[in-house]
Amino acid sequence: MVAHTKLKNPHYTRAIFSGGCFWCMVEPFETKEGIISVLSGYTGGDTPHPTYEQVGGGYTGHTEAVEIIFDIRIIQYLDLVTLYFQLTDPTDALGQMADRGSQYRPVIYVLDNKQREVAERFKQQLIDSKMYKRPIVTAIEPANTFWPAENFHQQFYKNNPKRYAKIKRARKQFLFFQHLKLRLRHFIKR
Structure with a gap:
């Protein structure tokens, strides 16, 4: 965790x-x-130094989030936004898949006007594509303090591979069927 913040x-x-x-x-x-690095944590709320229990209980206004440090010579912010929309359901403001509550809402936290422009442009292209039947509700908000999550939550996929595999499989199935429906809907419209 310290290495992430000192990059x-x-x-x-x-x-x-x-x-x-x-x-x-x-x-x-x-x-x-x-x-370069991905850190699990909390952001978007008002409580300083929130805990997993506080955020999970919906008491802080924070979301569970990831802070990514990346090398702009190799990968661009647009690439990250594109991947983000592949990993989430942009029509569900009340959580994602089995994760329910405002602490799981889809939000892109932008650090500057350039990130805001990229995120808003991508979101608008998604809206204009009319691929989704329901409105695109992914929020784009200014980034504020990012609070690292407890050590147990860092690198969860590496430290808890069996548990992570079950969660990942369920999420992939949900997203696969959602994207399949979108492709069929788009194909039928043509």
Whole structure:
């Protein structure tokens, strides 16, 4: 965790995403070339130093999120936003898959106007595509303090491979069928 926060390089920048349980958000990003570090944590609320129990109980206004440090010479913010929308249901403001509650809502936390522009443009393209029957509700909000989660939650997919495999399988099945419905809907419209 300390190593993540001390990563300094003029070619490194950060991205913060919330989209359901942070356990499922780390591995897809971390395994991409150009990703330097991914940290699970909490952001978007008002409580300083929130705990997993507080956030999970919905008492803080925070979401479970991931902070990604990436090398802009290798991977671009647009690539991360594109992957983010593949990992989440942008039509569900009340959580993601089995993770229910505002602490699991889909949010792109932007650090500057350039990130906001990229995220808003991508979201608008998704809306314009009319692929989804329901409205796109993924929020785009200014980033604020990112509070690292407890050590147990870091690198969950590596430290708890069997448990993570079950969670990942359920999430992949849900997203597969959702994307299949979208492709069929788009094909029928043509």
